[in-house]
Amino acid sequence: MSTGVIEKLKWRYATKKFDATRKLSEAQIGILTEAFNLTATSYGLQPLRMLVISNNNLQEKLLPLSMHQKQVQEASHVLVICIEDALDSAFIKNYFSKVEKDRGTPRHILTPFEEFLVNDFKKKSAEDIEQWMAKQAYLALGNLLTVCALEGIDACPMEGFDPEGYDELLGLKEKNLKSVLVLPVGYRSEEDPFAEMKKVRRGVEEVIITY
Amino acid sequence: MSTGVIEKLKWRYATKKFDATRKLSEAQIGILTEAFNLTATSYGLQPLRMLVISNNNLQEKLLPLSMHQKQVQEASHVLVICIEDALDSAFIKNYFSKVEKDRGTPRHILTPFEEFLVNDFKKKSAEDIEQWMAKQAYLALGNLLTVCALEGIDACPMEGFDPEGYDELLGLKEKNLKSVLVLPVGYRSEEDPFAEMKKVRRGVEEVIITY
Numbered sequence: 521m522s523t524g525v526i527e528k529l530k531w532r533y534a535t536k537k538f539d540a541t542r543k544l545s546e547a548q549i550g551i552l553t554e555a556f557n558l559t560a561t562s563y564g565l566q567p568l569r570m571l572v573i574s575n576n577n578l579q580e581k582l583l584p585l586s587m588h589q590k591q592v593q594e595a596s597h598v599l600v601i602c603i604e605d606a607l608d609s610a611f612i613k614n615y616f617s618k619v620e621k622d623r624g625t626p627r628h629i630l631t632p633f634e635e636f637l638v639n640d641f642k643k644k645s646a647e648d649i650e651q652w653m654a655k656q657a658y659l660a661l662g663n664l665l666t667v668c669a670l671e672g673i674d675a676c677p678m679e680g681f682d683p684e685g686y687d688e689l690l691g692l693k694e695k696n697l698k699s700v701l702v703l704p705v706g707y708r709s710e711e712d713p714f715a716e717m718k719k720v721r722r723g724v725e726e727v728i729i730t731y
Numbered sequence: 732m733s734t735g736v737i738e739k740l741k742w743r744y745a746t747k748k749f750d751a752t753r754k755l756s757e758a759q760i761g762i763l764t765e766a767f768n769l770t771a772t773s774y775g776l777q778p779l780r781m782l783v784i785s786n787n788n789l790q791e792k793l794l795p796l797s798m799h800q801k802q803v804q805e806a807s808h809v810l811v812i813c814i815e816d817a818l819d820s821a822f823i824k825n826y827f828s829k830v831e832k833d834r835g836t837p838r839h840i841l842t843p844f845e846e847f848l849v850n851d852f853k854k855k856s857a858e859d860i861e862q863w864m865a866k867q868a869y870l871a872l873g874n875l876l877t878v879c880a881l882e883g884i885d886a887c888p889m890e891g892f893d894p895e896g897y898d899e900l901l902g903l904k905e906k907n908l909k910s911v912l913v914l915p916v917g918y919r920s921e922e923d924p925f926a927e928m929k930k931v932r933r934g935v936e937e938v939i940i941t942y
Contacts, residue, residue: 525881526762529769529874551737553939557932558740560876562890566933573942615931622931651862655869659888662873663740665771670736670881679773690942720826720833721768722777728764731784731901 525670530719532669535676535704537712540594543574544706548673549597552705555667556601559660563637565615567607567653568660569697571600571690578689585685586702591676596706600686601660602697603653606646609638650698657700668705678702736881741930743880746887746915748923749805754785755917759884760808763916766878767812770871774848776826778818778864779871780908782811782901789900796896797913802887807917811897812871813908814864817857820849861909868911879916889913 549572556570573579574597582592592598604611616634619625641649661677668675679701686692686699708715721727760783767781784790785808793803803809815822827845830836852860872888879886890912897903897910919926932938 525878526765526769529766529878532771534771534775553935554737555740557935557938558737558930559873560743560745560888562888564745564931566938569938569940571940571942575942578942618933619931623929655866658866658869659873659876662770662870662875663877664873665870666874666877667736667740677771677773695940718834719769720775720830722829724764724768727768727777727780729780729782729906731782731786731789 528669529666531672532665532675533714533717533719535591535595535674535706535708535712536714537709538591538594538596538674538676538704538706539709542596542707544596544673548671551671552599552664552667552673555663556599556660559663561656561659562652563615564619565607565612566656567604567611568657569602569604569695570660571598571602571699573598573600573690581689582681582686585689586678586681589676589678589680591678591704592681592702594706594709595676595704597704599664599703599705600690600699601657601701601703602692602699603650603657605693605696605698607641607649607653609642612637612641654700661701661703664703673705674708675703675705678704739880740877742883743876743886744925744928744930746802746806746885746917746919746923747925748920749802749807749885749887749915749917750920751805753807753918755807755884759882762882763810763875763878763884766874767810767871770874772867772870773863774826775830776818776823777867778815778822779868780813780815780906781871782809782813782910784809784811784901792900793892793897793913796900797889797892800887800889800891802889802915803892803913805917805920806887806915808915810875810914810916811901811910812868812912812914813903813910814861814868816904816907816909818852818860818864820853823848823852865911872912872914875914884916885919886914886916889915
């Protein structure tokens with residue numbers, strides 16, 4: 521599989537124009553949603569959820585909220601990675617209850633670490649916690665982009681959108697979520713000139729330092 | 732390959748104990764460094780470099796700087812993802828020179844976007860730029876973790892270390908770098924009880940919302 525992964529990573533690019541006539545299958549979306557759920561996150565807390573949007577009317581409404589980047593309209597599906605609007609003690613305790621249930625780990629082993637985390641997060645500002653959760657969203661994005669490449673799914677990661685606008689349109693406040701990253705997925709259009717362009721990278725010799 | 736990716740993601744876990752006798756090959760490290768260089772980053776700017784440490788003495792010195800997590804000492808290699816200590820106009824212009832050279836894109840097409848980015852970053856605070864670069868580091872980590880899983884390489888992503896201590900020990904200030912994430916890689920020890928534990932995840936039905 522060795523050279524395979526690198527070839528796939530070279531194949532991927534930030535798709536500028538999707539083929540609006542081609543849709544991803546349920547099975548393909550299933551792989552992306554499962555991969556998202558399996559993403560590593562710090563402490564395993566998973567303070568993330570992902571929206572899967574496949575609705576022409578809604579995608580059209582996302583367009584003005586996405587700096588008019590056509591990908592949100594033309595892609596097969598638009599994924600939106602969201603963070604929780606707060607990571608409180610209840611959230612942490614809920615996670616440890618799940619560990620106890622799923623793994624059968626005894627309470628007396630879990631409690632000290634649970635207390636450590638609850639106290640640690642209490643010390644952090646809401647702003648710091650939000651930044652930390654956003655970083656976990658980027659970690660999930662990194663996983664998804666690689667899984668997309670492996671599965672031959674085109675994608676275009678986007679930071680340039682109006683998060684408040686998305687949150688309002690998609691009713692995220694009521695779901696205690698905030699949108700952080702947008703990822704239209706589908707198939708590249710044959711008319712996308714960016715598909716054939718040489719990938720520009722600093723190069724292994726420049727970005728790697730060996731000790 | 733479909734089910735393959737998911738099976739590989741299920742196989743991976745945050746390795747608590749590495750087999751100190753087993754080393755990754757040059758070819759395996761080559762895949763990880765190439766994958767790091769190919770990671771998507773915002774605007775393609777790649778404000779990242781990665782250290783590849785494989786030196787017992789140095790790894791031992793990392794131990795007290797890593798909350799005494801034995802993985803940094805016992806892993807085959809320790810990868811450290813770093814951000815640039817500043818992303819200034821020169822860095823951005825250097826990137827566009829590279830695009831011009833590598834792709835042959837005419838200057839008049841590049842200049843407006845180059846100017847937009849230079850001005851955009853001038854408006855941001857050093858703190859905001861640092862946070863943004865750190866997010867790109869997490870994106871690279873997400874890619875690396877998935878590539879490790881695909882290649883059967885064990886890994887343990889770490890936020891819990893002393894970045895200033897790392898920067899000093901590794902002479903990063905002189906290289907204009909700041910350490911952000913640590914990733915020991917190698918092979919799991921047969922004695923790591925965490926290897927066999929059930930993975931705890933919120934579950935697709937909870938983390939995915941369909942529109």
